[in-house]
Amino acid sequence: MDTMARIGGAAAAEAEDFDVVIVGAGIAGIGSAYHLLTQAPGRSFVVIEEKSSFGGTWFTHRYPGARSDSDLHTFGYGFKPWSGPPIATASEILSYMGEVIAENGLDRFIRYGTRVISADWCEADARWTLTIESGEGGERRIVTASFLWMCQGYYRHSAGYMPEWPGMSDFRGMIVHPQHWPDDIDLDDKRVVVIGSGATAATLIPALASRVAHVTMLQRSPGYFTVGRNRNELAETLRELEVDPAWIHEIVRRSILSEGAKRTRGILANPERAREELLKALGEHLDHETITRHFTPSYDPWRQRICFVPDGDFFKALGSGRASVVTDEIDRFVESGLLLRSGENLAADVIVTATGFSLAVLGDIAFSLDGEPLDLSASVTYRGMMFTGVPNLVWVFGYFRASWTLRADLIGDFVPRLLRRMDERGASRVRVQLRPEDEGMELGPWVDPADFNPGYLTRDMHRMPRSGSKAEWRHTQEYWLDRRDFPSIDLDDAAFSYG
Known part of the structure; x- marks a missing residue:
């Protein structure tokens, strides 16, 4: 037909x-x-x-x-x-x-x-x-x-990916997925828990730290992070030399892609060395105990995306004391927040489920x-x-x-x-x-x-x-x-x- x-x-x-x-x-x-x-x-x-x-x-x-x-x-x-x-x-x-x-x-x-x-x-x-x-x-x-x-x-x-945890209906606060962020949400002086450790969580933490009472990133297991300036020196130099913007765009793209390809090949060829280098670089922002407990993944680099932290804003939020990281699993939601497998109670007024797509x-x-x-x-x-x-x-x-x-x-x-x-x-x-x-x-x-x-x-x-x-x-x-x-x-x- x-x-x-x-x-x-x-x-x-x-x-x-x-x-x-x-x-x-x-x-x-x-x-x-x-x-x-x-x-x-x-x-x-x-x-x-x-x-x-x-x-x-x-x-x-x-x-x-x-x-x-x-x-x-x-x-x-x-x-x-x-x-x-x-x-x-x-x-x-x-x-x-x-x-x-x-x-x-x-x-x-x-x-x-x-x-x-x-x-x-x-x-x-x-x-x-x-x-x-x-x-x-x-x-x-x-x-x-x-x-x-x-x-x-x-x-x-x-609809973002939202796991079903026991007791979610018992929680007296608000549960929000980043993919459906309410325009009228009030976070001032609230205790916020962000579930997840990917790029969304690493973006939310520094954005929330200055306005909430405290924000905690709760992760089941750590992921890899890398820090760098939110600035491309080559691009800035070429702009100062008044090079045509189209030329700058192509030159900088090629430079970034070439370096990125070399870095990826190096990581995949020698993942253990790459792991050591990534964790060592975090030493500029975190103490050894924190790195070992919360920022040492169980998998090799690049099996998942490596989270880039521009200008170290995520780690600055942790250093301010307004943000923290907890590595544990959720046993259930309770009225006041989350009961973790370790037995710890994590208090929250708002829980953000940065659990992915x-x-x-x-x-x-x-x-x-x-x-x-x-x-x-x-x-x-x-x-x-x-x-x-x-x-x-x-x-x-x-x-x-x-x-x-x-x-x-x-x-x-x-x-x-x-x-x-x-x-x-x-x-x-x-x-x-x-x-x-x-x-x-x-x-x-x-x-x-x-x-x-x-x-x-x-x-x-x-x-x-x-x-x-x-x-x-x-x-x-x-x-x-x-x-x-x-x-x-x-x-x-x-x-x-x-x-």
């Missing part, structure tokens, strides 16, 4: 049709719109965004001190120089994205307050049919498109192929952006050990090139497939847990596509390899099937 027959008469007559639909107006979606507009002019497209404004992560997270945990010289777009401090606040990032939208007239392509409910591929028509919902009344409409560019991110914006595979949209539900876990990924058996779709999923936007930019160059190749071949559809030489290739999880294993991935790895042992069939974490390989991807390789 073709698309129009499946939709039905009235809905089919009102359906809007586009060449490309971009889902999400966060850092990836806005960048992808720019690449499509500048590298594939003349194609009709729309950006569908569930929230009332652009920004994605930086619109969702409004907790005190919300900031990037990647430097903006590499988290910023390759086509738009960044001129602020390397670690930027959410508002600074939103301002930067707003400039990209205004400078390129992208606002006319964005539909805010619109959610994609379902997406069905029709092989006969070679088109995607999207059911979208918008408005206060939840009005549903139909949009069709030849190509889907999924830029909705990797986590569920509507919930993975949203392809935006939790109900995908189907000719009416049959799509099981993405049965597919194999092509370079972490396309999936066997799924036509005319590309997904932006960034790096774990480098800035998300780096990969979004690479894919932003790839998609227009793929669309042009489809035109040249007179093809209305393209899908990836395992080649004869890939027969018998060993398949594994999307990401090897022995290599990288944050909770948001390990909890939902079973929902993700499989990966292969060859570079084409993996989501590599090597930006420099991808930067070399992506522009030279052979679009006539047998991995691509056109029709």
Whole structure:
């Protein structure tokens, strides 16, 4: 059955049709719109965004001190120089994205307050049919498109990950997840406990320390931290020399990425030495007992992200006496706070559950192929952006050990090139497939847990596509390899099937 027959008469007559639909107006979606507009002019497209404004992560997270945990010289777009401090606040990032939208007239392509409910591929028509919902009344409409560019991110914006602990209903205070920070929350002179030890907790602690009675970071186990100035000396020197901002942007990006790649290779090659160096560096901010008890992880460096502390603000908060760290497990919530496994009672007026994200595979949209539900876990990924058996779709999923936007930019160059190749071949559809030489290739999880294993991935790895042992069939974490390989991807390789 073709698309129009499946939709039905009235809905089919009102359906809007586009060449490309971009889902999400966060850092990836806005960048992808720019690449499509500048590298594939003349194609009709729309950006569908569930929230009332652009920004994605930086619109969702409004907790005190919300900031990037990647430097903006590499988290910023390759086509738009960044001129602020390397670690930027959410508002600074939103301002930067707003400039990209205004400078390129992208606002006319964005539909805010619109959610994609379902997406069905029709092989006969070679088109995607999207059911979208918008408005206060939840009005549903139909949009069709030849190509889907999924830029909705990797986590569920509507609900953060919240474990269920015994006795939560007994607690007399307020329980808050950072992903849903209330505008009217009163924290003045309150006792606050932040559960978690990742980048969110390390950001919240110094932001809260000056206004609350006391803030405690409660962690089940320690993570790795590194400290540095929120300033890039190379960038500052080049600005003083009045070098062109575009040149500064490219030079500084290359410098940061080169040093980062060397550091990562060194850590992975000699994790024990890296552990010693990371812990030794903390000696400038903490005493030996505190490091041993609260800041010595059980895992090797880079199995999870290493938290960067700009200008040491997190450790300054600990040194002020207004903040502290407790390493223990929660037995249960009680009226006055938390009862820990050690028997200690941790008093609190407000408990912040900085417990992480919930993975949203392809935006939790109900995908189907000719009416049959799509099981993405049965597919194999092509370079972490396309999936066997799924036509005319590309997904932006960034790096774990480098800035998300780096990969979004690479894919932003790839998609227009793929669309042009489809035109040249007179093809209305393209899908990836395992080649004869890939027969018998060993398949594994999307990401090897022995290599990288944050909770948001390990909890939902079973929902993700499989990966292969060859570079084409993996989501590599090597930006420099991808930067070399992506522009030279052979679009006539047998991995691509056109029709």
